[in-house]
Amino acid sequence: MNADLHHIREIEAVSQGARAARDPVVVQSWLRCLEKHRLDPATRAEAYILPDAELRQHRQRSEELIAIARSGIENLYALVAGQNYVLLLADRTGVTVEYLGDEAQKSALRRSGLYMGAEWSEARAGTCALGACIETGEPLIIHQDDHFDVTHGGLSCTAAPIYDSGGQLTAVLDISLLSSPRPRASQSLALNLVRQSVRRIEMAHLMAESRREWVLRLSGSPDFLDVDPEAAISLDGAGRVIGMTHGAARLMARAGGADWRAPDQLIGRKLSDFLNVRLDRLDDLTRQRPAAERFIETRDGHRLFAHAIEPRRALPRNTPAAVPHIPAVLRDLAGDDPAMAQVLRRAAALASRTLPLLIEGATGTGKLTLARAIHAAARNGTATVLHCAGLSDADEPMIFGRIDGRRHTPGLLDRAARGTLVLDKVEELPLRLQARLLQLASEGSYLPVGGLRPITPGLRLIATAQGDLSRAVEAGQFRRDLYHSLAGATLHLPALHDRRDLFWLLDRMLAQAFGQLVLLAPEVPARLAAYAWPGNLRELARLAETLAATLPQPRLELADLPLMTAPSPGSGKESVSLLAQILHETGGNISECARRMGVDRTTIHRRMRRMGLGKRR
Template identity: 35%
Template sequence: MAVITVEHSSVALCTSEVASLDNGPKKIPFRRNITVSLCAAQRHHIDTLLCLGKTLQGATINQRDIIMRSWQRCLHEYQLDPSKPRPVRVVPQHILRTHQESVDELLHVGRAGVDRLYAQIASFGYVLLLTDHAGITVKFRGDKEDQHALRRAGLYLGADWNERYAGTCAVGTCLHEAIPLTCHQREHFDASHISLTGSSAPIMDPQGNIIAVLNISSLNSPRTLQSQAFALPLVIHCARMIEDAYFLHHYRNQLILRYDSSREFVHLNGRGLIAIDEGGNIIAANSFGRELIKAHQRYRPSLTSQTFPRATQLFDAKVVDLLSIPSNSDDDICAFRVRSDNSIVFINLIEPRRNHLRPRPTPAEPARPAPPLERLAGDDPAMNRIKKLAHRLRNESVNILISGDTGSGKTALAQAFHSISERAHHPFVTMNCASIPESLIERKLFGYHPGSIPNGQAEGEQGLIQQADGGTLFLNDVSDIPLHLQSRLLRVINAGELLPPGTGTKMDIRIIATTHRSIQQLVDNGLFRKDFYYRLNGAEFRLPPLRARADKHYVIRRVFEELMEQQPHRQVLHLRADAMSALLAYSWPGNIRQLKNALSFAIASADSKEITVQDLPHECLSPVHAKNDAPCLITEQTTHASLPDEQAEQLHALLRQSQWNISQAAKQLGVSRPTIYRRMQRYGLVAPNRQG
């Protein structure tokens, strides 16, 4: 029987005793008379680690080299005791916010990649973590039904997965080794983590330093490591996508060489990215680009230095050849030879945005605002088709039907359509069909002559149709017009005449109608005249909901700027990246109208020069952002979620303690004053001097 003594612990266990452990929980005495109750698997794992000393006498431990190195660090460098599993550490809210702000730009740029990866893994029971360079979880995606179990396991927002504290794990060991890896079940150092499986990949900044780690983890997975064969390549691919998106965003004002060994993939997913100046000097490169630079340094050892080489030293080309790529090829791609190995790569030149270099207009030549139709959308394909069709039809004698969800911008499109047509200098007359009582619709549309209406105006009243002569009659929510009035409107459209009591008057109007309902379904149900529908529908524009638009970022920016322009005396505010990320992640059931309300609320409630996620209405926050806005109840030793009642009780106690001083309470919780007011409203808390 061989006895192995391990330096960091006074415990001496024999290998035969390890084999004799049964499957029931036992109390094993450790040094300082501390007793820990563990299951058999955890006890066996602890004993295996205790057998890991500088030499192994009579024991065989078969582990991958990378895991073995980490175990050695945990034992000898970090002095972690495997006999004492450590509680999950979750940093307080104000500390978490600091870590999130340190990767603010990355969180904003990487949001789409994180969402896409989670959509691929959620059905398999995985959760997604994004940590900063210190191993603190700054973004989390997981099933809400499992949140209590996930919190207990440390798979949650704010959890500390640094190897110095958590031991060998996917995130911490990935950070230390700077390579992608999977840490599967008993490869974890801490016995409380041996049911977990995680796969992580580092995300590098353009200088090659780790700024974040992307991780997917599972509470329960098959025993074999081979079961995770799909997970690591998936995480690596997504991490590279986020890293490249961050690179392109960070160097958007620089020339960038994007290259690949296949011409077909350069525009779609070129692997190499190298930022250069106009002299051909390399400023930065992504991971793939840095590998090419390392190959060059091996190829020309005498040129090796701490600075990057010139692009012309990597590729067999002159600077003018690289800068002339857009004009020398129909597809903006040219082939060049790599000097280090004579291979061929295909390069595309991404030119910088020049907006910041354009001279500002002089006072005598003020900048012209973009046409109303152009301001409606950025680069959304569906909206671009609508804009092109609107331009073609702007002066045609066809009526327009605009359909779309409530708040999707139908009125704005109608006004923009009128403004670009020859009728722009004539009236744009609006009738909100849903808000006018049915008994008044006919009078509003057609007006009346003097004395024809009891209790009417003595001089009579001009109808909306007559007011719109030469211009546009805008029928908002046209599906709410009663059937009998549809007949009269149809006659006006057919004959181009206004026929109130008396002689007819020739009219020249274009009708633009909107609806958020399916008029075809109303026609099928006998609630809308088919002939009236076809007369209105000379051309139909179907507006996509905000959640489906590719230009949400543009729409949010435009609406925010328009709201700020309406308040010229207010201090200049800007949207911080965490607020923009939350706005982009929200589904917006109320579309652009709801977005305007949310941004108006944020502008009114912001107490600094920037709008953060804390200033947004609570209903606009995703579950993760909403958790960020909750009171800080998690300490380093707390692993369970606090209930809303407990949150309200703690906030109430804090307010009483501060004598209902909102500023003091906000300072103690590390949030803004508007956040405290929102929480008070949410929990029904009212200051004593406001009751009654």
């Protein structure tokens, strides 16, 4: 109590002009809380969690950001695992739209507001890392009694802003502790970690947006240029800045005498206004030259090392892959593979419909990923996944909810209302649960356990099944009526060894795992093409993650491949790389090969040299 009183008097003294032994960012936030937000330090403000409906709206608006940031957040959480940290991703209003924390602390975290759906704006919560970060646009620490509200005095929160490619603050990443060592300096490492994670999230976002433009990545060190660049700028065909990471915005603002807080002073200007770089010499900054030779200077005299990434040429309009009505979230699931192109065209046509959908395929072919992409393309509510493997009859209340007298205990279907319910591995459902789901699949309603009146949740059903679900029907393991209700439309995903976009997928997964493009030794493609890939896309993704964790640099040699990627017996001459296959099919026509693979002619030439392939006549 005495500590609370002392804290309130300190804030009051600051409001009267007294100097405080606090970080200036804390003092400025206290003054905003008093003068701008009209908050009273003597009034306790409990954590505020948004109602589910409002939270869904915030998450829907942040869906693309969450998808891009998820990998960075999970990697950061893995670094601090076991240290009781909580990770929060908040939108620009301060509402937490993604959360990672210890389930054992769930109740305490929810009470303190370190939870999904909590609002941490300064106007709502007073001085806090998330709110102050939104107000200042700067990374910062708000430690224990730095907080305005005494109810948050035990928390230690560290946050960094996430900017979009246009220079606008779009989100905040926060790492917090319920309790921490007294010294404020104990959170310096957390501040560095969250800064690094934000930089990588912004980099991933810019790269995802800039497939058709030149991107210039920058670093103060040639050794880290290709591994972990500090900034990136995207350019249009005239050499004008059309996108940037926050690090690049600060760099250009300093070099050009501009204000990074006014991105309109940077976007649209010539790159040469900030860097001594000629547009027609960007080829000199590609990986064809060693990183140590790719140095440039800013207009204010600072030396940097640069990596120019050439744009990927758009496919001609008359090719199926360029059909504009296929949403990007679906297009990005495949390269130039005819079977997948047909699946994605059909998925796009079905995305906006409400009829149930069945997705079949072998393990690891991406059924759940496709289901989520179809939901994202429809932009309808939230996607809820029910993992059917391991369910038993006793799980009925968990799924359907329970009505006991006047008391209604919600189930998973209540929480999934007005969105998409994905029945993952639906063939694993017990027969009793199949019977209960039949009404939902055929009529759109269901009965809670103990209920008399059906509930209509407004759900779209998507089911995934390993293999051919009709075989389970013939074997008496799956209800025929439920099968026909779910299979109003069916998509069959091909196995990876049957797809023609193996190397498009490999390049993409390696780039995601390493954070940059990866060079392949000439012998590697044929070895990978020869493998049967029984684990399909999941196995390919795990291989990319393993290589990223074990290789010291982004170059893949034959000796780096694990034994599992040895050629399968009898593969023979048919097991050749995709590039060699397309070169053969096109009679060595480089332009046609580039068109099919969706890249430039120069990229085809480079890959041929890299893989030891001669031009065929």
